[in-house]
Amino acid sequence: MRSMLEAYAEVAGADVIDQLHQLAEPLRGKRVVHVNSTRIGGGVAEILNKLVPALEELGIESIWEVLTGESDFYQCTKGFHNAIQGTAADIPPALLRVYEETNAENAERLRPVLAEADIVLIHDPQPAALLRHIPERRGKWIWRCHIDASRPYRPVWRYLRKFVSEYDASIFSLAAFAQPLPHNVYIIPPSIDPLTEKNMDLPEEEIAAVRERFGIDPDRPMILQVSRFDRFKDPLGVIAAYREARKFVPNLQLVLAGGGATDDPEGDVVLTEVQQAAAGDANIKVLLLPADAHRTINALQRAADIVLQKSLKEGFGLTVTEAMWKGKPVIGGNTGGIRLQLVNHETGFLVNTPEGAAMRIRYLLFHQKQRLKMGRNAREFVRENFLVTRHMREYLTLILTLIHGGEERIVLG
Numbered sequence: 001m002r003s004m005l006e007a008y009a010e011v012a013g014a015d016v017i018d019q020l021h022q023l024a025e026p027l028r029g030k031r032v033v034h035v036n037s038t039r040i041g042g043g044v045a046e047i048l049n050k051l052v053p054a055l056e057e058l059g060i061e062s063i064w065e066v067l068t069g070e071s072d073f074y075q076c077t078k079g080f081h082n083a084i085q086g087t088a089a090d091i092p093p094a095l096l097r098v099y100e101e102t103n104a105e106n107a108e109r110l111r112p113v114l115a116e117a118d119i120v121l122i123h124d125p126q127p128a129a130l131l132r133h134i135p136e137r138r139g140k141w142i143w144r145c146h147i148d149a150s151r152p153y154r155p156v157w158r159y160l161r162k163f164v165s166e167y168d169a170s171i172f173s174l175a176a177f178a179q180p181l182p183h184n185v186y187i188i189p190p191s192i193d194p195l196t197e198k199n200m201d202l203p204e205e206e207i208a209a210v211r212e213r214f215g216i217d218p219d220r221p222m223i224l225q226v227s228r229f230d231r232f233k234d235p236l237g238v239i240a241a242y243r244e245a246r247k248f249v250p251n252l253q254l255v256l257a258g259g260g261a262t263d264d265p266e267g268d269v270v271l272t273e274v275q276q277a278a279a280g281d282a283n284i285k286v287l288l289l290p291a292d293a294h295r296t297i298n299a300l301q302r303a304a305d306i307v308l309q310k311s312l313k314e315g316f317g318l319t320v321t322e323a324m325w326k327g328k329p330v331i332g333g334n335t336g337g338i339r340l341q342l343v344n345h346e347t348g349f350l351v352n353t354p355e356g357a358a359m360r361i362r363y364l365l366f367h368q369k370q371r372l373k374m375g376r377n378a379r380e381f382v383r384e385n386f387l388v389t390r391h392m393r394e395y396l397t398l399i400l401t402l403i404h405g406g407e408e409r410i411v412l413g
Helices: 004-012 013-028 044-056 071-085 092-116 128-133 156-166 204-214 235-245 267-278 294-303 319-325 354-366 368-385 389-403
Strands: 031-037 061-066 119-123 141-146 169-172 186-187 222-226 253-258 283-286 306-309 329-335 347-351
Touching: 004 013, 004 044, 004 389, 013 389, 031 044, 031 092, 044 389, 061 092, 071 092, 071 156, 071 329, 092 128, 119 128, 119 222, 119 389, 128 156, 141 389, 169 389, 204 294, 222 235, 222 294, 222 319, 222 354, 235 253, 235 267, 235 354, 253 294, 267 283, 294 319, 306 354, 319 329, 319 368, 329 354, 347 354, 354 368
Parallel strands: 031 061, 031 119, 119 141, 141 169, 169 186, 222 253, 222 306, 253 283, 306 329, 329 347
Antiparallel strands: none
C-alpha cells in the first residue's frame, strides 16, 4: 500500500516530497500539537485531518486536540468570528466569562499534552485563551487565524488581542488580514488535499448517479455553491443571482449544498431562510448534507458547469480551490482570501453583487470555449499554489525557524 507522501509525489512531484523530508529531518521526534474547536465541519478540520497524519509520516509526533464547551461558549465564539470579520458584536460579560472558564477547564484537561509540546498551534479565537493557563509550557506557541481579520470590530479585537499578544508567533492567511502584534507574524495560505474523497477523480457513472439522486437534469446548465449555511457565504445572494441569470438562461438549475458545524449555532436559522427563499422553485435544490458526504460534494462540483462562492467575507474558501482543482471556473465574492485564490478573468471572476454574478454566469454559459479554458487555467493554478504539500513545507519552515532560530546554521537532511 502506498504511503500518503508517495501518493502526493504522483500529483505534486517527487522533488516536492524530497524537500519535505529534508525540512523534517531536524524535527524528527519533536511533538507538535494542534488545537481547534471541532473535528467536523469547516475548512480547519478538513486541513487538520490530512496535515496531522502527514507530519506523523515525516517522523514528527503530531497530536490534534479539540476544545469541548457548552452552547453559551459557541455563541460567544461565533460572536468573536463575526466581529473579527468586521461585524459589530455586543458580547455580554456573562458570555466572556463562559469563554474564559471554558478555556481554563480545557487547559486543565489538556495540560499534560500542551505543557510538554515543542510546538502548539492554536487555531482561531475559540482556544486562544488556553496559553494563559499553561504557564509551565516549554515549547513555542503559535496562534493561527483562518479568518479575514483585516477590519475587525475593535472592542472585540482588543479583548482577544490581550490573549493573542502572549503567543510566540501568529499566522494569517493573507498579508491584508494580519493585525499588528508584539511578535513575528507569518503569512501561510491554506490548501487542499488532492487525494481525499472530496478531490480525487471520480468515474462518470458515480457523477451521473449523484445527478439522478438529487433530480439534476444533465442536459441543462447547473450552477453550484457548496458552503455552510452562513450569512457571510451569502446563499440568499446566490439565489438572487440565479433568478437574474434565468432571465437570459431560462433552463438554468441551481444547487446549494452544505451542512453545519458543531461550533456554529446560527446555521439552522440561515438554512431556514434559504429554504423559504427557494420554496416553490423546482429548479433550486437546497441540499443539507452530512459532514462525511465528501464524494457527494466532489460529484456535485464535477457535475456543475460553474461554481460560485459569493461570500461577503471569507478567510480562505476551500470550496473555491476544490472547484478549481476539478477544472471549474469559479465566480467568487470580491473579498478576503478569494482574491488570492482567483485570478480575475483568468480562472474565474470576482463579483460584488448578485447582478454582477448573474452577468458572469450568463457570459460563461454563452461562451463555452472560454469557460473550458478558464477551468484548465484554474486547475493548473491550484497545482502550483494551493496543494497541501506547499502548506506542509511552509509549516515545517516556520517550525524550524521557531525551534532552531537562535542557531547560526540549521542542517537539513
